[in-house]
Amino acid sequence: MGLSIKRNRPIAGTFVNDSFQMGHQLRDGAGFSPPRQIAKHTVVIVGGGIAGLSSAWRLHKKGFTDFVLLEMNDQPGGNSRWGENEITAYPWAAHYVPVPGPKAVYVRELFEDLGVLKDGQWEERYLCFTPQERLFLYGRWQEGIEPAIGLTPADRDQFRRLEDRIHEFRATGKFTVPMEVGLSDTTVDLDRLSFADWLRAQRMDSRVVNWYTNYCCRDDYGATASNTSAWAGIQYFAAREPEEKGPLTWPEGNGWIVRRLLERVGRFVNSNRMVHKISHRGKGLSVLAGDTEYQAEFVIFAAPTFLAPYLVEGMAPLHDFEYSPWLTANLTLDRLPNSYGTDPSWDSVVMESPTLGYVDATHQTLRSHVDRTVWTFYWALADGLPSENRQLLLNKDWNYWKEAILHDLERVHPDIRKCVSRIDIMRIGHAMARPKVGAIFSVERRNLAKAQGRILFANSDLSGFSIFEEAQYRGVCAADRVLSRVAGVGTGHTKRRP
Amino acid sequence: MGIGSALSRYIDRGLAYRFVWIELLLGVIGGFSSALLFLAFAYTQGFQLLMYALVIVIGTLVGLEIPLLMRIVRDRYQFRDVVAHVLTFDYLGALGASLLFPILLVPYLGLVRSAMLFGIVNVLVALWSTFLFAKQLASVRALRIICVVMLCGLGIGLAQAKRITIAAEDNIYADEIIFARDTRYQHIVLTRFKDDIRLFLSSHLQFSSRDEYRYHEALIHPGLSAVPAPRRVLVLGGGDGLAVREILKYPQIESIRLVDLDPEMTRLFSTHPMLTALNQKSFLSPKVHVTNADAFPWVDSNTESFDFIVIDFPDPTNYSLGKLYTTAFYRAAARHLSAQGLMVVQSTSPMFARDSFWCIAETLKQAGLKTFPYHVYVPSFGEWGFVIASFREYQLPTSLPQGLRFVSVNGLPALFQFPPDMSPLPMPPNRLNDQVLVRAYDQDWKDISH
Numbered sequence: 015m016g017l018s019i020k021r022n023r024p025i026a027g028t029f030v031n032d033s034f035q036m037g038h039q040l041r042d043g044a045g046f047s048p049p050r051q052i053a054k055h056t057v058v059i060v061g062g063g064i065a066g067l068s069s070a071w072r073l074h075k076k077g078f079t080d081f082v083l084l085e086m087n088d089q090p091g092g093n094s095r096w097g098e099n100e101i102t103a104y105p106w107a108a109h110y111v112p113v114p115g116p117k118a119v120y121v122r123e124l125f126e127d128l129g130v131l132k133d134g135q136w137e138e139r140y141l142c143f144t145p146q147e148r149l150f151l152y153g154r155w156q157e158g159i160e161p162a163i164g165l166t167p168a169d170r171d172q173f174r175r176l177e178d179r180i181h182e183f184r185a186t187g188k189f190t191v192p193m194e195v196g197l198s199d200t201t202v203d204l205d206r207l208s209f210a211d212w213l214r215a216q217r218m219d220s221r222v223v224n225w226y227t228n229y230c231c232r233d234d235y236g237a238t239a240s241n242t243s244a245w246a247g248i249q250y251f252a253a254r255e256p257e258e259k260g261p262l263t264w265p266e267g268n269g270w271i272v273r274r275l276l277e278r279v280g281r282f283v284n285s286n287r288m289v290h291k292i293s294h295r296g297k298g299l300s301v302l303a304g305d306t307e308y309q310a311e312f313v314i315f316a317a318p319t320f321l322a323p324y325l326v327e328g329m330a331p332l333h334d335f336e337y338s339p340w341l342t343a344n345l346t347l348d349r350l351p352n353s354y355g356t357d358p359s360w361d362s363v364v365m366e367s368p369t370l371g372y373v374d375a376t377h378q379t380l381r382s383h384v385d386r387t388v389w390t391f392y393w394a395l396a397d398g399l400p401s402e403n404r405q406l407l408l409n410k411d412w413n414y415w416k417e418a419i420l421h422d423l424e425r426v427h428p429d430i431r432k433c434v435s436r437i438d439i440m441r442i443g444h445a446m447a448r449p450k451v452g453a454i455f456s457v458e459r460r461n462l463a464k465a466q467g468r469i470l471f472a473n474s475d476l477s478g479f480s481i482f483e484e485a486q487y488r489g490v491c492a493a494d495r496v497l498s499r500v501a502g503v504g505t506g507h508t509k510r511r512p
Numbered sequence: 513m514g515i516g517s518a519l520s521r522y523i524d525r526g527l528a529y530r531f532v533w534i535e536l537l538l539g540v541i542g543g544f545s546s547a548l549l550f551l552a553f554a555y556t557q558g559f560q561l562l563m564y565a566l567v568i569v570i571g572t573l574v575g576l577e578i579p580l581l582m583r584i585v586r587d588r589y590q591f592r593d594v595v596a597h598v599l600t601f602d603y604l605g606a607l608g609a610s611l612l613f614p615i616l617l618v619p620y621l622g623l624v625r626s627a628m629l630f631g632i633v634n635v636l637v638a639l640w641s642t643f644l645f646a647k648q649l650a651s652v653r654a655l656r657i658i659c660v661v662m663l664c665g666l667g668i669g670l671a672q673a674k675r676i677t678i679a680a681e682d683n684i685y686a687d688e689i690i691f692a693r694d695t696r697y698q699h700i701v702l703t704r705f706k707d708d709i710r711l712f713l714s715s716h717l718q719f720s721s722r723d724e725y726r727y728h729e730a731l732i733h734p735g736l737s738a739v740p741a742p743r744r745v746l747v748l749g750g751g752d753g754l755a756v757r758e759i760l761k762y763p764q765i766e767s768i769r770l771v772d773l774d775p776e777m778t779r780l781f782s783t784h785p786m787l788t789a790l791n792q793k794s795f796l797s798p799k800v801h802v803t804n805a806d807a808f809p810w811v812d813s814n815t816e817s818f819d820f821i822v823i824d825f826p827d828p829t830n831y832s833l834g835k836l837y838t839t840a841f842y843r844a845a846a847r848h849l850s851a852q853g854l855m856v857v858q859s860t861s862p863m864f865a866r867d868s869f870w871c872i873a874e875t876l877k878q879a880g881l882k883t884f885p886y887h888v889y890v891p892s893f894g895e896w897g898f899v900i901a902s903f904r905e906y907q908l909p910t911s912l913p914q915g916l917r918f919v920s921v922n923g924l925p926a927l928f929q930f931p932p933d934m935s936p937l938p939m940p941p942n943r944l945n946d947q948v949l950v951r952a953y954d955q956d957w958k959d960i961s962h
Binding site: 144 | 697832838839943945947
């Protein structure tokens with residue numbers, strides 16, 4: 015009874031999936047040995063995240079098999095990587111896809127292929143179960159993330175006007191998923207100021223509205239509203255018109271999609287293959303990775319675009335690509351904290367917390383009884399300069415972040431330390447493209463997106479922000495453009511030389 | 513307290529005497545207050561009235577204490593010392609009590625005994641005062657005797673507190689509790705009154721042995737008797753073995769698979785003599801195979817086919833149970849139906865939870881099944897509803913097993929007629945991503961309780 019010496023249960027854990035060492039090796043361009051073998055493929059895909067895997071899926075689906083996908087990490091999936099323990103599978107980052115609207119043609123095609131969309135019906139068990147989201151504010155939980163309790167008449171008025179404005183923007187058809195479909199030069203002015211400035215000009219900046227709009231920017235872009243282009247802020251709200259109560263989600267998040275993609279194209283994927291040089295050789299390309307030189311006619315560069323100047327011989331440095339650093343953690347709970355009269359939700363957010371809250375990996379279980387779970391904790395380091403936050407990520411040890419996470423959760427779960435047995439933490443220095451002011455209409459970005467050479471770019475950052483649908487769209491488009499240029503080329507052939 | 517302080521001005525004489533009596537009253541009323549409240553909650557409708565009355569009486573008495581005390585001692589000390597002493601100990605006492613109460617007393621002694629203990633302290637103060645103010649008191653002896661009597665009373669209360677809370681709890685369950693156990697999944701309570709045994713799971717009544725035959729005959733026979741040549745039956749839920757007892761009345765049935773989450777439940781109903789008498793040792797039949805598993809994953813991962821499926825889950829009181837009433841669940845369950853098979857679903861009350869009942873029927877429809885809803889009267893439950901669901905048309909059976917006490921061939925058509933107060937309502941289906949049923953059920957019961 016509290017009179018014994020205070021001692022918390024030991025919590026195990028470590029940093030996982032660190033990749034900055036490899037990133038720094040690339041940046042410094044040092045320590046790579048010359049290739050010892052040659053492999054020939056018509057197409058080499060660089061990067062095994064959603065963009066790269068979508069290129070592979072598209073090529074394979076069109077009957078084209080003379081390609082290889084090179085992934086730097088042990089595990090493909092990029093931001094959609096997942097983990098698994100004795101309790102459940104869980105996501106490492108991306109954990110849902112909003113129910114795609116009619117304009118997301120390729121995503122719908124993928125989901126039909128994966129059995130998520132059948133005869134126009136979304137598979138019920140892949141839609142997020144009730145209750146979906148909850149927000150902790152003023153000492154209690156409410157259903158939904160948009161604040162609904164304790165609003166002043168001014169807050170209500172601002173929310174209503176925001177909704178009206180969003181409705182107008184949606185009706186223009188210029189804000190779509192994927193963004194390229196609707197992008198119109200008539201909206202360029204919105205890319206010239208920050209979302210925060212736009213909201214202020216519209217007098218939609220009460221404390222509560224400000225929290226909510228900032229939360230949305232942190233959630234989708236890893237940035238505050240003042241570091242987000244107004245165009246992107248509006249895109250967040252206006253681009254989606256779900257036809258079903260979603261989103262789509264799985265215990266392992268978008269890792270489920272990666273698993274299904276790997277079932278289809280896994281045999282083309284080479285993991286632990288860090289590409290360190292791409293150069294033009296006559297009419298073709300040479301791609302160096304590990305001990306192999308891949309000779310190809312085309313490269314689909316699906317890795318984050320900021321890496322390209324370090325890899326592609328003769329490529330000019332890039333200026334318009336900025337990325338938000340993130341930290342995610344998976345917490346193993348071998349008992350559930352007291353939930354004070356609310357049903358645990360899929361996504362739990364705490365107002366006034368600098369973090370984005372947590373997602374419950376067992377929420378999508380079909381079981382009725384759950385007594386252990388895994389929470390995925392999300393923290394976009396949105397305040398301050400990305401470079402400084404990246405330094406912070408690197409400099410602080412696991413214990414520092416563990417304590418920061420537990421402190422944050424203790425606000426709403428005072429007994430959290432008695433429930434958690436393990437915290438694994440993933441640090442992602444360049445987690446998401448940040449759609450800062452000017453990023454959407456950046457000439458650099460738009461030129462790379464429609465590059466006509468033998469290197470085609472496919473990462474989601476070519477849309478200015480990192481979401482699943484954009485990655486998938488870019489990946490599929492790059493594959494289609496390659497296919498149109500290699501028409502007639504058939505199945506694969508690989509020659510090896512000692 | 514304000515009332516008490518205000519009233520103190522009207523007390524002119526016999527200050528010490530009245531102070532002692534105030535302490536005594538506080539000791540007795542305060543000491544027994546929480547026991548009284550527990551009992552009032554269990555046995556009467558007047559809990560709130562009593563609670564406010566007690567708050568006012570105790571508050572008034574406490575409010576009288578300080579003014580009287582200050583006036584009693586004002587001649588002994590300077591005014592500033594009186595104020596300083598009295599208020600110092602008043603505040604310190606308040607601090608001590610407010611810390612002791614939540615940290616030590618309530619967790620270790622419970623509410624009833626904590627109140628008794630504080631009562632004893634008050635009576636001791638009264639007793640002490642008879643010594644302190646002996647000169648100002650006329651009948652010291654009599655007061656001291658009253659103090660001792662009250663101390664004894666409170667002492668007995670302290671010793672018997674457990675029995676008071678049990679008496680109160682017993683009355684909440686109305687009958688004598690003969691078995692209570694917290695399992696990993698639920699709180700199982702069995703009560704008995706004369707020959708009536710009742711089962712409560714997490715405080716929800718599951719059956720009363722006096723009329724459960726009505727429920728279980730109605731659950732099984734209208735459906736099972738309409739299946740031509742049934743051989744294999746699946747029961748989801750129903751860990752009490754009572755549905756299985758009814759199914760065993762069909763000798764042609766070769767195997768019954770029962771899937772229930774809680775092994776404690778099926779073990780209890782396989783071993784407890786009173787309960788095996790009730791289910792006629794149905795779990796001991798060699799035809800019965802019990803699997804302790806979560807129903808949805810089991811249904812989802814198995815491929816066995818059955819001629820009759822009984823879905824008898826607790827009511828959809830929360831989102832976890834609500835998953836077992838969704839289109840996704842019924843689709844998964846229906847995959848186990850043989851060509852001529854029928855399914856029957858416990859569907860709450862079409863009378864008290866009319867929205868919920870028709871929501872379940874709609875959910876079955878949206879899962880691609882034809883539905884045939886019916887209802888029965890079970891005295892301990894009230895009007896209760898079921899839905900037969902199938903890929904084919906359902907026709908009333910023309911014969912039933914021998915020896916049924918409630919369901920009869922002649923009585924069957926009436927079960928499928930719904931009077932206007934229970935007739936169909938348009939409801940959306942219950943889906944995993946939009947559990948309208950749990951909300952409707954919550955609202956239905958809110959509407960008829962206070």
